[in-house]
Amino acid sequence: MNKRAHNFSAGPCTLPLECLEEAQQEFVNYRNSGMSLIEMSHRGKHFMEVAEQAESLCKEVFEVPDDFSVLFLQGGAILQFSMVPMNLLTPETRAAYVNSGSWARGAIADARQYGDIYVAWDGESCNFTRMPNTKEISLQDNTRYLHITTNETIGGIRFPSWPDVDVPLIGDMSSEYMSRPVDWNKFDLIYGGAQKNLGPAGLCVVFVRKSILENTNKNLGRYLRYDIHESKSSMFNTPPVFAIYMFGKVLKWMRKEGGLSAMQKNAAEKSALLYGTIDQSGGYYRCPVDVACRSHMNVVFRLPNDDLEQQFLKEAAELDLMNLKGHRSVGGCRASIYNAMPFSSVEALSTFMHDFSTRNG
Numbered sequence: 001m002n003k004r005a006h007n008f009s010a011g012p013c014t015l016p017l018e019c020l021e022e023a024q025q026e027f028v029n030y031r032n033s034g035m036s037l038i039e040m041s042h043r044g045k046h047f048m049e050v051a052e053q054a055e056s057l058c059k060e061v062f063e064v065p066d067d068f069s070v071l072f073l074q075g076g077a078i079l080q081f082s083m084v085p086m087n088l089l090t091p092e093t094r095a096a097y098v099n100s101g102s103w104a105r106g107a108i109a110d111a112r113q114y115g116d117i118y119v120a121w122d123g124e125s126c127n128f129t130r131m132p133n134t135k136e137i138s139l140q141d142n143t144r145y146l147h148i149t150t151n152e153t154i155g156g157i158r159f160p161s162w163p164d165v166d167v168p169l170i171g172d173m174s175s176e177y178m179s180r181p182v183d184w185n186k187f188d189l190i191y192g193g194a195q196k197n198l199g200p201a202g203l204c205v206v207f208v209r210k211s212i213l214e215n216t217n218k219n220l221g222r223y224l225r226y227d228i229h230e231s232k233s234s235m236f237n238t239p240p241v242f243a244i245y246m247f248g249k250v251l252k253w254m255r256k257e258g259g260l261s262a263m264q265k266n267a268a269e270k271s272a273l274l275y276g277t278i279d280q281s282g283g284y285y286r287c288p289v290d291v292a293c294r295s296h297m298n299v300v301f302r303l304p305n306d307d308l309e310q311q312f313l314k315e316a317a318e319l320d321l322m323n324l325k326g327h328r329s330v331g332g333c334r335a336s337i338y339n340a341m342p343f344s345s346v347e348a349l350s351t352f353m354h355d356f357s358t359r360n361g
């Protein structure tokens with residue numbers, strides 16, 4: 001039996017055990033071919049089957065309508081910070097960004113290299129503890145899109161509902177991918193790195209509305225063009241074969257577990273258990289985030305002081321409750337509880353939190 005820690009890492013992170021075990025079994029001799037899948041041509045029958053299955057399964061599981069294409073790219077979500085404005089902006093148009101925290105700031109900084117960008121709502125004044133509601137987002141003329149980071153991994157906030165604006169949305173969903181349904185009518189493009197809810201690092205999954213591809217910028221290096229990746233079915237260059245293979249396994253697991261609605265329900269229950277533990281601690285634990293915008297994936301919290309936080313992390317690790325330290329830029333604690341995180345691990349953390357506050361309160 002493999003030892004499994006309670007791994008609360010923000011990504012790469014916990015993946016479904018059965019997917020890891022299946023990959024382990026198949027790794028050296030894939031389907032009796034005498035080769036590992038990662039030793040084969042990406043254009044051979046074995047990998048083509050893997051890629052086609054991953055593509056159709058992700059449309060099925062994420063309930064993606066036919067007018068969207070899915071692209072399997074590399075470069076992580078961060079490459080999308082550049083590809084989105086490079087492809088979508090023209091000299092006549094500008095783009096709006098919601099500045100919701102660390103990751104949005106990165107998207108804004110990169111987009112500024114390529115066009116006319118403005119901040120349509122700035123969370124700086126509330127110290128990034130909430131998302132805006134639609135009325136607070138101010139859009140200018142000739143806005144091609146509004147970019148949102150649907151879940152801020154470091155700040156622990158998410159959009160409780162999708163903004164209702166007159167321009168297409170672009171969503172960085174990296175840290176809550178395939179954990180809640182999307183209102184596809186509102187989006188032109190959604191992207192995210194795989195290394196949280198979907199599989200290993202190395203794969204970035206992009207959903208793009210097909211009708212916008214005719215009008216994307218063609219004066220770019222080929223790898224940077226969405227239309228080229230789409231016309232080559234994500235085989236323009238050698239794709240990240242191992243990551244796509246694992247993604248396919250995670251998708252099968254998601255479907256077996258009940259699909260998107262089950263992921264959404266589990267995330268609500270797991271996060272409610274931790275927020276409940278925080279709220280019922282008599283102020284011992286504090287979550288700085290506006291209640292309505294609390295992330296269902298990244299639960300951030302503080303203890304009464306730095307020394308107690310250090311002690312908390314040390315004792316947690318002794319119980320195999322791992323990777324609870326908050327991001328280095330903000331400190332505190334953070335429990336990332338992505339799709340594959342078992343409820344029992346969240347219960348173990350909740351029990352420990354209760355026990356620790358009772359002993360050190």
Ligand SMILES: Cc1ncc(COP(=O)(O)O)c(C=O)c1O
Binds near residue numbers: 011077079173175
């Ligand atoms: C919301 C968000 N956007 C972007 C990124 C960067 O993703 P990548 O490392 O895949 O480039 C991350 C990474 O954690 C993230 O959480």
